[in-house]
Amino acid sequence: MDTKALLAKELAGIIGMEAQEIENMFETPPNREMGDIALPCFKLARVLRKAPPAIAAELAQKLSLPEAVREARAEGGYLNFFLDGNKRVRTVLEAVAAKNEAYGSSDKGAGKTICIDYSSINIAKRCHIGHLSTTAIGNALYKIYSFLGYECVGINHLGDWGTQFGKLICAYKLWSNRESIEKGGIDALVELYVRFNNEADEEMENQARAWFKKIEDDDAEAMEIFNWFKDITLRDVSRIYDLLGIKFDSYNGESFYKDKWQSVVAELKEKELLVPSEGAQVVMLEDYNMPPCILLKNDGASVYATRDIAAAMYRKKTYDFHKCLYVVAYQQNLHFRQFIKVIELMGYDWAKDLIHVPFGMVSFEGQTLSTRKGNIVYLDELLERAIVKAGEIIDQKNPELPDKETVARQVGVGAVLFYDLYNSRIKDVDFWWDRALAFEGETGPYVQYTHARACSVLAKSGVSATDALNNADCDYSALDNSEAQEVIALLEGFPQAVDAACEKNEPCVVLRHTVALAQAFNRFYFEHRIITEDGNATNANLKLCAAVKTVIKTGLSLAGIEAPNKM
């Protein structure tokens, strides 16, 4: 039983309430001088029919304190507890040592599968900064859920369906050839599509429709070209995924469901949910304060809601997910509410496990993203510039660093991922180069630097992080100072931060906790010598240092950011 639970049990006995109820009332005081744990007594006033300050004072007197609690002090309506620093230090550091890089992980997700639909790129289009959030957030959630014991399935739900692919093949047949596409790659495809839209006449539009029909009908030639275009796109984007260290478990996109949505439509008809309206087939949702969900166009073709329902059913059947997350921008809020409601109306209770994880829009220096106006930054360009900048700083500050290219990549990519993940998902982001490439303050490189510095101290001492963590000869009184205690409190809170990030589907919770840990460690570092004359005090300091290094590395890794030992 941990300290809070012990305290709660003790208090519950005196007050005459459930221990769990008391435990839920505990808070952390706004600052350390006020204590480590606080019990606000205001709610108790009604039950005990006394003024809160009197209750706090009385409890402080009657309470017999658990071993790990040094003092209980009544302050106003609060009862504040001060933990025994040495015992707390020992408990926390031993907890980190016991799990090492798995500290903060758990098995709460054991046996449960989470599908995560993210990144979901479009075929024959280049990735730009508008695709960064879905990719970064989805990847971070994948890592966080995995860390908590869930089985994750990363799904890149490719945008590979629609008449534009008929247009693309038509344009290719008219104006291009295999060689120049192989050579020009994705840019050549984009160019063809733009040209088609500028120049196409009635005849060409008809041809395009015919080509799309051939894709629908699995025509050999059409499928060969279509799949080839897909390969080119995936080959191009794989450079970005490689840089980010991202892999997917499935690339089943929209076209995968071209022969699977028909049964959904049949089922909707059978359940009398589908009704004709203005030529289309829709499910009416006015009872739920939503416009109708269109499932078949007036020409009988499917729309994306149809395919999304088919995909959800396929995923449920294939993976039997505990939850299925969709990391998609908030513009699609209504769409998700609609098709999830339709699945619910079909009678599937697992509709509640389909969770839209929305995020905000990206603009570029105050302007809407627009290829035409040039208000666009491509993802590969962004990553490249970040890596180049990191390389320049290394050349300037640490020219002797071994394996500079790798470190430049880790730092550059880390800066970009951090920039995207540090704030709440839902906020719109206005992209500015100098912000995305900032390396000081609350940034990825700052946290990475702190990690490298901790590594450096350990290297200097000649002890590995693991040995430092497991060293039993520690004089913990060396850590009896406010800077070290602050670090300890943050190490202690790390598992809860990971858990909260998972519950809220908010990677920024872990990242912010990790930044706070780095800041606290830097303050400790400046106020106190780590390596001193006193061997056992040094061992305690090094143990703290190793714990910080380990937890920072974990925190960054959950955001998909690497932590080099030197930079």
Added chain:
RNA sequence: GUACCCGUAGCGAAGCUGGAUAUCGCGUCAGACUCCGACUCUGAAGCCCGUGGGUUCAAAUCCCGCCGGGUACACCA
């Protein structure tokens, strides 16, 4: 028009399942490297938490109105 989201120091944000003097970074100003990595650290100035009501012992946080910004709303995805 309807629905949803956002509005916290000059700028970018955290805090939003209500609790003690509202926190962090950038920028500004003043400091700290013979010493374990200055991509660092210390200090100062700067917020009536968009606004008006309400609920409560207690509101940045919950409810209602208004203002400002954004997104979506039938056969694109």
